[in-house]
Amino acid sequence: MTTMERIMGIFDDPEQIVRDLKAKGKKVIGYRCLYVPEEIIHAAGMLPYSTFGTPEPITKADSYFQPCACEFVRNIFDLGLDGKFDFLDGLVLSNTCDAVRHLKNMWTTYIGSVPCYMLNNPQKMYDESAFKFYRHELEGFKKTMEDLSGNKISDASLRKSIDLYDETRRLLKELNELRKRDVPPISGAEALRISMASILMPKEETNALLLQLIDEVKTREIKDADGPRIMVTGSIIDNPTLIELVEDMGGVVVADDLCTSMKYFWYQTKPNEDPMDAIVRFNLERSVCACMHPSEERYDFLQEVIGGFAVDGIIYFNVKYCHPFVYESATFRKKLEEETPVLALEVDHSLSGLGQLKTRVQAFIEML
Amino acid sequence: MITAGIDIGSLTGKAVILKDNEILAWNLIPTGPDSSETAQEVTDMTLKGAGLSLDDMDYIVSTGYGRVVVPFSDKNITEITCHAKGAHWFFPGVRMILDMGGQDCKAIRCNATGKVTNFAMNDKCAAGAGRSMEIMADLLETPLEKMGKLSLDIKERLAPLSSTCVVFARTEVLGHLHEGAHKNDVLAGACEALAERVKSLLKRVGIEADFVISGGIAKNIGVVKRIEEKMGLKANICFEPQIVGALGAAVFAREILEKKGKRKKR
Ligand code: SF4
Ligand code: SF4
Numbered sequence: 167m168t169t170m171e172r173i174m175g176i177f178d179d180p181e182q183i184v185r186d187l188k189a190k191g192k193k194v195i196g197y198r199c200l201y202v203p204e205e206i207i208h209a210a211g212m213l214p215y216s217t218f219g220t221p222e223p224i225t226k227a228d229s230y231f232q233p234c235a236c237e238f239v240r241n242i243f244d245l246g247l248d249g250k251f252d253f254l255d256g257l258v259l260s261n262t263c264d265a266v267r268h269l270k271n272m273w274t275t276y277i278g279s280v281p282c283y284m285l286n287n288p289q290k291m292y293d294e295s296a297f298k299f300y301r302h303e304l305e306g307f308k309k310t311m312e313d314l315s316g317n318k319i320s321d322a323s324l325r326k327s328i329d330l331y332d333e334t335r336r337l338l339k340e341l342n343e344l345r346k347r348d349v350p351p352i353s354g355a356e357a358l359r360i361s362m363a364s365i366l367m368p369k370e371e372t373n374a375l376l377l378q379l380i381d382e383v384k385t386r387e388i389k390d391a392d393g394p395r396i397m398v399t400g401s402i403i404d405n406p407t408l409i410e411l412v413e414d415m416g417g418v419v420v421a422d423d424l425c426t427s428m429k430y431f432w433y434q435t436k437p438n439e440d441p442m443d444a445i446v447r448f449n450l451e452r453s454v455c456a457c458m459h460p461s462e463e464r465y466d467f468l469q470e471v472i473g474g475f476a477v478d479g480i481i482y483f484n485v486k487y488c489h490p491f492v493y494e495s496a497t498f499r500k501k502l503e504e505e506t507p508v509l510a511l512e513v514d515h516s517l518s519g520l521g522q523l524k525t526r527v528q529a530f531i532e533m534l
Numbered sequence: 535m536i537t538a539g540i541d542i543g544s545l546t547g548k549a550v551i552l553k554d555n556e557i558l559a560w561n562l563i564p565t566g567p568d569s570s571e572t573a574q575e576v577t578d579m580t581l582k583g584a585g586l587s588l589d590d591m592d593y594i595v596s597t598g599y600g601r602v603v604v605p606f607s608d609k610n611i612t613e614i615t616c617h618a619k620g621a622h623w624f625f626p627g628v629r630m631i632l633d634m635g636g637q638d639c640k641a642i643r644c645n646a647t648g649k650v651t652n653f654a655m656n657d658k659c660a661a662g663a664g665r666s667m668e669i670m671a672d673l674l675e676t677p678l679e680k681m682g683k684l685s686l687d688i689k690e691r692l693a694p695l696s697s698t699c700v701v702f703a704r705t706e707v708l709g710h711l712h713e714g715a716h717k718n719d720v721l722a723g724a725c726e727a728l729a730e731r732v733k734s735l736l737k738r739v740g741i742e743a744d745f746v747i748s749g750g751i752a753k754n755i756g757v758v759k760r761i762e763e764k765m766g767l768k769a770n771i772c773f774e775p776q777i778v779g780a781l782g783a784a785v786f787a788r789e790i791l792e793k794k795g796k797r798k799k800r
Contacts, residue, residue, distance in 0.1 A: 529614035
């Protein structure tokens with residue numbers, strides 16, 4: 167079996183990881199959002215496990231949430247109600263938007279099987295009072311994780327966890343840099359699968375696999391690389407179907423701006439004596455989310471990617487009804503369009519109605 | 535060089551056969567439940583009209599929402615790209631196209647060569663498209679072809695229909711009729727509402743003065759006049775606005791062949 171095949175296998179059945187570890191008595195903590203520091207969960211001897219959604223229509227959650235609430239959040243709540251996350255020993259959410267705040271309330275009241283924690287995070291970056299506030303929140307979070315696991319988190323162990331995660335980010339970035347080539351070695355859909363599997367796996371394993379994978383794909387070339395080079399962006403895209411749609415229509419997805427992929431690994435922590443401070447600054451000195459201010463830096467990140475990966479066109483997949491990203495795309499779009507054509511699409515998290523999207527995507531690619 | 539363009543839309547299927555740069559034959563028929571059959575049928579009819587067979591075609595491009603199910607096409611291209619191409623063939627100066635089809639409505643901008651530079655689409659529902667006009671015509675027991683003309687002969691100016699959704703619009707129309715409004719006035723309200731919606735769609739891509747309307751609704755003088763009024767522009771409409779997409783597809787077929795420099799063996 168090639169390393170690529172192994173990683174694809176993990177993507178297809180991510181819970182295999184959990185089953186094995188749980189059998190060995192390890193605790194697994196679900197989390198949603200880039201602003202939940204996995205390193206702290208890991209340093210407490212537990213496995214941080216990103217809760218991705220599934221492309222299923224919303225059912226019960228519609229009785230608990232307004233229909234205008236983000237579909238991703240409703241989908242996660244549905245899965246929770248159905249017991250699909252019962253294997254978790256806890257769920258950590260980050261206080262980024264109204265939809266997630268409501269999810270926390272509903273989860274705590276109606277899903278007793280998995281305790282839910284909310285980690286507050288400032289929405290302002292580069293700000294001394296935000297650093298202070300966040301530090302206080304993280305100390306509380308660290309304590310919660312210590313209590314939950316029964317393990318103390320020392321500076322040394324936290325340092326080790328940070329190094330481990332930095333290495334994952336570094337390797338993923340190295341792999342994805344290969345997509346800058348005229349003929350990328352991996353397709354956009356493959357890249358998303360690799361990232362998502364890497365996010366889910368224990369990082370000790372991820373890092374070993376990524377090292378092999380980079381070696382394996384170095385000389386590879388994807389088949390259809392004649393089309394325009396596309397960057398995909400938008401709110402939570404946790405399913406490669408949308409990327410596949412773009413690639414089926416002749417686009418070559420070379421880069422993205424997704425929490426499930428490039429935004430996860432683009433930045434690393436900076437050297438810092440104090441590991442807690444390293445995490446504080448990591449999260450408040452990198453601009454990866456539309457929920458954070460100021461947003462200019464995120465725009466710079468997009469520009470860096472557009473230039474670096476020689477992007478010909480940008481496709482926004484806005485999941486209904488993610489307010490932070492809809493606002494952001496409205497303001498960014500005009501600026502981006504001055505240099506690079508943009509197609510903004512509204513999508514269902516359940517991926518219904520893809521037929522209509524196809525025509526727009528195909529026409530956009532024909533236009534480029 | 536003989537090429538064909540097949541446009542399978544939600545309500546009608548169209549075919550155009552081009553010999554070099556000249557239209558040899560064209561046809562349009564209602565789309566049946568099976569889009570491939572519709573494609574076959576309209577193509578056969580058109581071939582017959584030209585006295586040709588499928589084997590004589592050097593290249594075939596399909597378009598429209600049924601573009602992928604045309605079994606004998608060599609390539610499929612979206613209707614957005616094809617409408618710009620077709621409109622440019624009829625009116626070489628065109629920079630903005632409004633295609634009002636059966637199920638959706640598209641605003642397209644193009645450059646001097648007919649290449650799309652921007653587009654916007656209303657495909658959420660049938661509102662603002664041919665289907666909604668059919669429903670109105672039915673409701674008011676007016677033949678579709680006469681609807682536009684009648685809507686210009688009004689007694690009293692009613693507010694444009696306010697409902698975006700066709701189902702609600704029905705209720706609104708019935709309300710007007712119960713209040714004794716004249717049929718023509720209600721028709722006018724429906725055309726007015728459609729024109730209003732179209733205008734905002736065009737604004738999204740950026741207004742240009744050289745303007746073409748294609749698709750079935752281009753035949754509805756009531757809608758066209760109102761769009762022209764609202765925009766302060768004169769619309770160019772070709773002799774058969776419903777074949778613009780199919781023609782664009784046939785032109786693409788020719789260009790693809792020319793680029794390849796050789797004929798395709800069938
Ligand atoms: S988009 Fe923002 S809030 Fe959502 S998961 Fe990513 S970082 Fe968190
Ligand atoms: S997708 Fe948007 S609305 Fe939904 S949780 Fe993420 S940031 Fe909030």
